[in-house]
Amino acid sequence: MIDLLGYGVLSLGTAALYAFLAIGIVLIRRGSGVLNFAQGALLMFAAYFFNQLSEQWNIPTAPAAVLTIAITGLIGLLFHVLVMRPLRNSTQLNRVIATLGLAIILQASVGLVFGSDSRSVPTVLPDGKFTVFGQEVGADILIRFVIISIVASGLWAFFRYTTRGLATTAVAENPQAASTIGWSPDAVAGASWFAGAGLAGLAGVLMAPLQNPLSSNNLLLLIVPALAVALFAGFVSFPLTILAAFVIALIELEIQVHRFGEDWSLKGLDKAVPVVAIVLFLIWRGRSIPERGHLSEERPMLGTGRVNVPALIIGTAIVLVLIWFVLPPSWLGALTLNAVWALLLLSVVVLVGYAGQLSLGQVAFAGIAALVSGRLVATQDWPLEWALLAGVIAVVPVGILFALPALRARGLQLAVVTLGMSVAIDAIFFQRTYYSPAPEGAQTSIFGDALSKPEGTVVGEAHLFGIPIDKTLYPERYATFVLIAFLIAALAVASMRRGRVGRRLIAVRTNERAAASIGVSIFGAKLYAFALSAGIAGLGGVLFAFQQRNITYGAGAFAPFQSVLIIAFAVVGGIGYITGSFAGAMLVSGALGSRIGSAFSTSLGKVPWLSRLIGTAIAAIAGLAIGRAIQRGVGHLPRYLPWIFLAVFAGSGIALGGRMQEWLTNLDRYLPLIGGVVVILILMQPGGRGIAGFATAQVQKMSNRGRPTLPDSERGTSIKILDDSNDRPQRVGATTSLVVKDLTVRFGNVRAVDNVSLSIRSGEIVGLIGPNGAGKTTTVDAITGYSSIASGQIRLGEVALTAMSAHKRARAGVSRSFQNLELFEDLTVLENIRAASDTRDALAYVTNLVTPGNRPLTQAAVAAIRVFDLEHDLNRPVRDLSYGRRRLVAIARAVATAPSILLLDEPAAGLDEHESAELAALTRRLANEWGLGILLIEHDMAFVMDVCDRVTVLDFGRQIASGTPAQVQSDPVVLAAYLGDESNTEPVEAETTTSVGAR
The missing domain is CATH 3.40.50.300 (P-loop containing nucleotide triphosphate hydrolases)
Incomplete structure (x- = not known):
């Protein structure tokens, strides 16, 4: 019992960290109705910014801390005004993806501004040690837990006993009713975003020292346990948030300390604790079919799945000619990477676009398939074609495993649990040193890896049916192989979309209650969508891994945050359109968009005045867009405000002339940042169709020009029936x-x-x-x-x-x-x-x-x-x-x-x-x-x-x-x-x- 109490004291630091993030999530949710997936990104920004102020610019600790908290809160407020307020009538899915866009922007900004140098956040709390229940614990840990407990108690009292707190709850539950009695939903939501983001800033100052040295990926992924904690609290209760954070942190510590006798093969099991907690909660609270009154939200626009065969044949022929006779190796590499990521995005089209299941686990699917295929080639000498097939087949059960929570959860809850499962898989499977061959006598685990010699999994030159297709020696062959794989997968998905299975998936996405009423198995449709999506993502993962002769799984290629990028890029391309998968993949660093941007920036570098002019024009357009967004968001502002922003930004572009040229000539570095901004801009457009949807609409407009508009009475469709001898059957169903x-x-x-x-x-x-x-x-x-x-x-x-x-x-x-x-x-x-x-x-x-x-x-x-x-x-x-x-x-x-x-x-x-x-x-x-x-x-x-x-x-x-x-x-x-x-x-x-x- 004393040991348990001692471990409980030791876990207070981690509990405080989880609680800080979770309370910010709950606060924003209660005030604005939005589940903020960028809370971890806000903490990450605050940690790096605080380091910059205190360590690099030598600002005293107290002012640096106050400034960090204020700036982080201001980011939250601006995000509400510029993005979330214009999206207030949008779907919950669009709003949560917008927060993912914010996370992408913050991570890209941190990488660009603060670089990749190792950084540490100085502690602002007093040192000292205490012995409690036989465990020595730092005074700073106790202070952190006391601070977050005081914050939680204060927020609980505010929402329970004050008029403004009650009004905040009322606004979140029914904005229209609250506005009739004088409470502004936008003002309340803005205050909640400022306070919630400010809490992330406070966590960055107080809690980030527990994560030293800083890692942007690790800080981002703190969102997983924080979401688990907030989910247990029902996104409402502040006291339950503290309790849930403590319990999860304690269980994690117990697993870390008692790792089943130092069994190295179970490394990373502690990361699965939040996932298990979420799944058990959903099983307890979830329903297989939504309750009566469940609102089926508007979903993204869908493509028809029809294939323009002549255009497909001509386009494929042109691309193959370019691959074999025109494009240099650098462009072939970009095309290959584009097609690989297009497969990952295509898996999102199936799962999110068609079936309506918001999953953040696509990278886990890709990584598992790549792991199985790579190990079979490296350790069992399997040929690539059979190893690829085995990898795709092996990941299908993993997809079904991810689907199990979807049987009783939907929407944001499902996004939380799939992100958590992806983090657990990364910790258990990918954060290892897989290599081949193993040194003689080396200790190996059940996965065939060892504790030393981190050379990676050596797969050597790739051969397909005995034909060498190595990307380094034969880039045109590997590009052709990957392109054909994407086309086959895309055609299969298009066929499925037009068939009865496609209608089943879309029925489930649109309205589960109605789908069940016509005999569609909700379980079967969801399991299939996850399985097919996992198979397609697995295919993309194998092709991504075998671009190299030496595969390293834990080097960030299959990091969980990549799933956020996949969702975001799918939205940009058009999450309901098959062609949108290839268009969205162009935003990936190193893909076609990056190559085109590099060629463009190189050309600009030769004409300095032109690059400065274009940079100034971009700055002016950005200023105009921001001014209009503020005007729409705040309202009752002068009409000329956007033009003031245009002038200010244009002036800044002129003043930064040389820097603008530098930025434009290194455009590919800024592609992730651009991608995050584009995601938000597309979400703010009516319909949210993405690139493919917009292009499809334009083509339809052009094809319909000059054609007479038929009245409704002439828009009939010929009907084929099994037996047309009697159009008024005496019996439709059986007599009973x-x-x-x-x-x-x-x-x-x-x-x-x-x-x-x-x-x-x-x-x-x-x-x-x-x-x-x-x-x-x-x-x-x-x-x-x-x-x-x-x-x-x-x-x-x-x-x-x-x-x-x-x-x-x-x-x-x-x-x-x-x-x-x-x-x-x-x-x-x-x-x-x-x-x-x-x-x-x-x-x-x-x-x-x-x-x-x-x-x-x-x-x-x-x-x-x-x-x-x-x-x-x-x-x-x-x-x-x-x-x-x-x-x-x-x-x-x-x-x-x-x-x-x-x-x-x-x-x-x-x-x-x-x-x-x-x-x-x-x-x-x-x-x-x-x-x-x-x-x-x-x-x-x-x-x-x-x-x-x-x-x-x-x-x-x-x-x-x-x-x-x-x-x-x-x-x-x-x-x-x-x-x-x-x-x-x-x-x-x-x-x-x-x-x-x-x-």
Whole structure:
């Protein structure tokens, strides 16, 4: 026990470091609603800046510390004003990627300004030692922990007891409501960013000495344990932040000290602690399907996956001619690196663009595949082609491992855990000395490496099927090989995008609840997306590693922060476009963008006056952009403010004439910084399409010039069906009945549904009505598998549904619509219908990589299109339709699954009287002509009483009546539930009850 207490005291320094960062994250999250992934980068900047002030410029320690904290806080405030405020109405994904852009800018700036020399931060706290629980601990460590505890206590009291603190919480939860009572959301968010960034500055002053000598990568990656701590605190609680930081730091120290008997093969296991903590938390708190009311955010624009075959053939031929007959070795190297990184970015297009899973683990995939392939070649003499295949196959299970948290987490939580897993893999696998061959008698680990002779893994000259393709001797061969590999992967992804697997992934990305309702396995789609993404990234990793004859895995090539760059560059290129992967890769240092920039800067170096002129023009444009951003962000500023910034920046460009020339002639050095800025600028553009999306839009505009614009009535799509002999089938699904017996659903101690029983037969419409909060939608959620039931039975014919997941119930024949529509906004009407009617074969996950395999529409899908009159809307994006048409698409999509039982949740909500009457006729037709059994939740009593055969009434979760519409209308218990007057026994008139029973 004493040892544990002693280790607890020793871990206080690390706990304080994690808590400092985590509290800043929580503060920014509570004040602005943004999860700041750049908090570690802010600490890194503060540490280097404080060193510069105190050690290089000899400024006294106290003023240097104050200035460091103020400047770091100002960076946070400016970032809010210039970037986050203009993005306040953007998606959460865009805003978190913007913080990644800030991290890139800060890291690049630190490298450019402070260089790579070893630096240390002086301590500002008193020295001295204390012995506590048998452990000697420095006084500075105790002081650090006391300081952060005081900060946490102060913030807790501020948010709990002060008006401004309560207002900050209110603003984050509901900015519009808070603004109506006089609180400015922008002012509150700006203050939170200033304070949160200032805390990072304070951490840089007080805590950075624990990380001496400074390493920008290590400081950046402190964000992982900090995010784990903040996640455990729910991004809300400051006291829990201190507790979680202490527990994680203590466990890390215990593992470091007791490393299972100094077992060297387990080196780095302590870095996995935050990851394990995050995963366990997500398993405890997460849900396999989002709760009702979960908002599906707008996602980046998507490409269609269509391939222009003539352009592809001509373009490939031109590039091959350039490779073999024109380009010098330096350009071939740039093209090779561009294609390799394009593969890494293509893996992001699959995972983030198509499946909507924000992952920061792509470098881990690349590194594992490179490790397996390199070791097989070096130690087992495998040929490259087989080693490459083995590496790609070996990384697929790693991708599936990364996917497991995604089964119960999504969005920012998933980004946190995948970044943590990437850090753990880097610590356990890559921070080692792998080399070949091993000296005779040397101690080796299970990985085949040793403790000395760091020569790397020697793979020698690369051969493919016996043909030498070594990059040094035959750069044109290796460039051709890499380019062909990228083209094959890109064509496979394009084929998948156009096929039914692509529609499954996009359905999951857009709306998981709706995807499950049409029979799409959320688990299967996510596992596949991670596995395919890992395979593509692994291919890129192997090709990257084999550019050299001697592979070193721990030299930074597979550092976790590279995953941040991959996401950022994918956004620049167009994260939803296959061609965007190659365009975004041009920003990589040493790739085509760097080579073009180098050629450009060399040319400028020969004409000094031109370089100075261009530099001044760039400075002027930057000043104008910053001025406009401030004007948009702050508001109520003079219109001429941007022009003042233009003049100031242009004047600075003229004054720095010689420096501007130097910067332009070394443009490739500034490429990472430029990349971070471009990421933010692209995010701030409407739609966030990136380079590829913008180019695609321009090409479409040019191709459409001169063409007549067809009216909506002439935009139809020809429909192919399996059997066109009957466009009004007598049965869509199998004839059966749904029986619900003694259904009970609990939320804590509340019985939302209490012993409800009902049945729905084929060709019958059963209404489910009741006052607001009666449990109607909860009943439908329980029947369809979206809510867990406490007791009861659900059967479809002879099939028990109770233990089935939501997507399996849909496949069994129970389909539903949603009150909030929950359509796949990223798809056209036809693609929505196709997604519902597609077969759910697992083989498509493989075959669609070769051919889309789109089959003719099923009979049920065609019948749904025709009866709901959607022929002329098939090629239109769902988001372009009127609300009434969208309602019809939602029901048609449910019908296209060919169900036996259809559950409609307020299908007439928001429709006018004419549209409601038409929908009532269509609903009756679905039952009479197609034999569907329908459960109808609706607040329009005229609708319910006209179309229903039987009606069941709920009140506070209990079933209070069931019978024909006439019987229910005259039931005094029903009247009391609706009108609150048991003496009133008059039938409920349709005209007076149209607002009853919303949910």
